[in-house]
Amino acid sequence: MKHWPVHSIVLIWAVMFTTGCDRCSEPICETADCNPAATPYELEIPPFFPPMDIPEDNPLTEEGIELGRMLFWEKSLSADYSMSCGSCHLPAASFADPNPYSTGITGAQGIRNAMAIINIGWAPSYFWDGRAVTLEEQILEPVSHPDEMALPWEDAVARLQSSDVYPDLFEVAFTDRVITPELVAKAIAQFLRTMVSADSKFDQWRRGETNLTDQEFAGYEIFLREGGDPETTPGGQFGGDCFHCHGEAGLQFSDYLFRNNGLDSTFTADPGHAAVTGNPLDSGRFKTPTLRNVALTAPYMHDGRFETLEEVVAHYNSGGVPSATVDPFMKYTTGGLALSPVQQAQLIAFLHTLTDTTFIHAQQFQDPH
Amino acid sequence: MNSALRLYIAFLTMSAISCNLLRKEDVVPLPGTFRMETALTWGGDPYTLGQVVTDHLGHPLRLDNLQAYVAPIALRNAAGEWVESDDVFLLDYSIHAQKMVSTFPAGTYDAVRFGLGIPPEINTDIDPASYPNDHPLSVLGSAGMFWTWASGYIFVKYEGKYAIDPGSQLLEPVSYHCGTDASYRTVTFELNEPFEVKSQEVTPALLTLDASRALIGTGDSIDIAVDPVTHNSNGDSLGARMMDLLVDAWTLEFME
Numbered sequence: 208m209k210h211w212p213v214h215s216i217v218l219i220w221a222v223m224f225t226t227g228c229d230r231c232s233e234p235i236c237e238t239a240d241c242n243p244a245a246t247p248y249e250l251e252i253p254p255f256f257p258p259m260d261i262p263e264d265n266p267l268t269e270e271g272i273e274l275g276r277m278l279f280w281e282k283s284l285s286a287d288y289s290m291s292c293g294s295c296h297l298p299a300a301s302f303a304d305p306n307p308y309s310t311g312i313t314g315a316q317g318i319r320n321a322m323a324i325i326n327i328g329w330a331p332s333y334f335w336d337g338r339a340v341t342l343e344e345q346i347l348e349p350v351s352h353p354d355e356m357a358l359p360w361e362d363a364v365a366r367l368q369s370s371d372v373y374p375d376l377f378e379v380a381f382t383d384r385v386i387t388p389e390l391v392a393k394a395i396a397q398f399l400r401t402m403v404s405a406d407s408k409f410d411q412w413r414r415g416e417t418n419l420t421d422q423e424f425a426g427y428e429i430f431l432r433e434g435g436d437p438e439t440t441p442g443g444q445f446g447g448d449c450f451h452c453h454g455e456a457g458l459q460f461s462d463y464l465f466r467n468n469g470l471d472s473t474f475t476a477d478p479g480h481a482a483v484t485g486n487p488l489d490s491g492r493f494k495t496p497t498l499r500n501v502a503l504t505a506p507y508m509h510d511g512r513f514e515t516l517e518e519v520v521a522h523y524n525s526g527g528v529p530s531a532t533v534d535p536f537m538k539y540t541t542g543g544l545a546l547s548p549v550q551q552a553q554l555i556a557f558l559h560t561l562t563d564t565t566f567i568h569a570q571q572f573q574d575p576h
Numbered sequence: 577m578n579s580a581l582r583l584y585i586a587f588l589t590m591s592a593i594s595c596n597l598l599r600k601e602d603v604v605p606l607p608g609t610f611r612m613e614t615a616l617t618w619g620g621d622p623y624t625l626g627q628v629v630t631d632h633l634g635h636p637l638r639l640d641n642l643q644a645y646v647a648p649i650a651l652r653n654a655a656g657e658w659v660e661s662d663d664v665f666l667l668d669y670s671i672h673a674q675k676m677v678s679t680f681p682a683g684t685y686d687a688v689r690f691g692l693g694i695p696p697e698i699n700t701d702i703d704p705a706s707y708p709n710d711h712p713l714s715v716l717g718s719a720g721m722f723w724t725w726a727s728g729y730i731f732v733k734y735e736g737k738y739a740i741d742p743g744s745q746l747l748e749p750v751s752y753h754c755g756t757d758a759s760y761r762t763v764t765f766e767l768n769e770p771f772e773v774k775s776q777e778v779t780p781a782l783l784t785l786d787a788s789r790a791l792i793g794t795g796d797s798i799d800i801a802v803d804p805v806t807h808n809s810n811g812d813s814l815g816a817r818m819m820d821l822l823v824d825a826w827t828l829e830f831m832e
Binding site for chain 1: 625626640703704705707708709714715716718719720722723724735736737745746747748749750751753805806807814815
């Protein structure tokens with residue numbers, strides 16, 4: 208037998224080494240749930256935003272996102288075929304409900320205002336009380352909730368399974384024609400993670416593309432200043448104290464923490480975060496919502512008690528009411544923030560700069576049916 | 577010898593050299609772990625957030641939120657040099673049994689030091705959004721502990737409720753937010769006996785914070801009825817005073 212020349216062995220080794228490294232550095236699939244048939248979708252993270260943590264078992268794909276959009280707007284996920292997720296998360300209201308409480312298919316109402324869907328891929332918890340820690344977990348609740356869409360999940364997946372469309376779409380998105388509640392939640396979660404708003408006037412200003420008016424900029428300064436009279440509140444700057452909870456770090460305008468902002472002095476009607484943790488110190492605490500598109504998301508607070516931004520600012524200006532768990536940022540013991548009517552108007556003008564109409568009109572978020 | 581054979585021999589020689597280099601590196605001892613577990617006390621007694629205690633002036637007080645940044649942790653070696661870890665920790669005393677785990681070269685050390693707050697070089701001008709979300713300085717990791725790009729992070733947050741008179745409902749807010757570069761402090765423990773960080777082993781210690789010492793110490797005290805609030809993003813003196821008091825509020829014990 209003729210021996211292989213040494214240089215051929217070296218060459219073959221080199222080729223194998225090189226191609227082997229390429230395969231290592233660019234794996235096609237890293238997780239068991241990865242679907243090589245679907246098209247990976249790379250979410251563009253806007254300037255100044257933090258990275259978004261996407262679950263390893265639910266990577267974004269074009270097919271998964273589009274399926275999620277169809278399911279978000281799918282009325283057959285409600286018992287009487289009348290409601291979809293989008294029925295309580297209206298685009299014009301920045302995907303929130305303009306009613307204080309959402310009305311389910313039976314006419315029953317919830318006890319809290321439906322939260323806006325905007326940049327929620329960055330949120331570390333969901334619902335006003337934080338009872339869901341993942342988006343996928345959150346999505347599983349409204350379909351079967353008797354006061355909302357009121358459709359048991361086994362019926363929901365049976366409807367989807369028997370449709371002419373969905374089994375094929377699930378197969379492409381998840382390599383599985385057998386539809387489960389978990390796959391439905393994954394698809395919708397993919398869609399919701401793409402609902403990114405980053406083109407408000409404030410964003411454009413941060414990118415150096417436009418200017419704020421004098422009134423808007425004055426409002427921004429109030430937003431960023433410590434509240435209170437320095438004579439009575441050390442460090443006070445006659446500001447709005449807004450940035451503490453609605454900080455602009457990462458341009459989220461929420462710290463995503465749970466706070467009691469002095470709305471009530473007792474919490475028997477709705478204990479808030481305490482219902483989740485069991486800790487009395489969490490009574491009356493609710494998740495800080497983002498201020499993005501806040502001008503579009505009326506009514507305000509967890510129970511929708513305020514109809515206008517003017518009422519909201521007036522509440523904070525008053526200092527709120529004392530209670531065992533009221534947040535120390537609330538100036539209830541020193542008579543409130545003492546913002547003048549002009550300053551309140553300036554603050555509201557700034558809040559309007561957080562409105563992103565391109566987000567609510569974006570075609571890729573609208574009802575595809 | 578033909579050129580291909582020479583190339584082959586050169587390849588084998590380089591591989592052998594690489595292997596020798598690796599062996600030499602293996603001689604260097606692998607680092608060890610210094611682990612500080614944390615505890616909270618009030619006047620020396622174990623304390624849990626939400627408990628009502630009495631301050632040095634007799635005011636009933638309940639702490640609801642106590643958080644502190646620690647960065648960096650450093651150990652002084654036998655040569656008298658401080659060896660620093662790069663870690664940043666956010667101690668949140670609402671979370672049970674937190675630990676600060678850092679890696680140090682194996683060796684003998686005779687002092688432990690940590691920064692209370694965030695060192696000036698990373699406190700401002702670094703966008704929190706530039707950190708991964710699980711980092712204590714990231715947007716999510718620093719939730720509620722970040723002021724602005726200009727003023728940086730809140731080093732210590734000490735919040736709760738108090739009452740002027742014993743027996744009254746606790747409704748008055750206590751809210752001390754201490755920070756700014758000028759308020760950054762260093763806590764140092766000079767040890768009577770040196771300790772050893774052994775290669776690939778864990779050296780445990782218990783770091784205890786006495787929360788009552790934030791309000792009273794040697795040469796200064798804070799009356800919560802007079803000065804119940806500071807948000808010293810502009811560096812007011814009350815926040816700096818509390819940081820000074822906190823320097824003496826810690827004890828360190830080595831565990832078996």
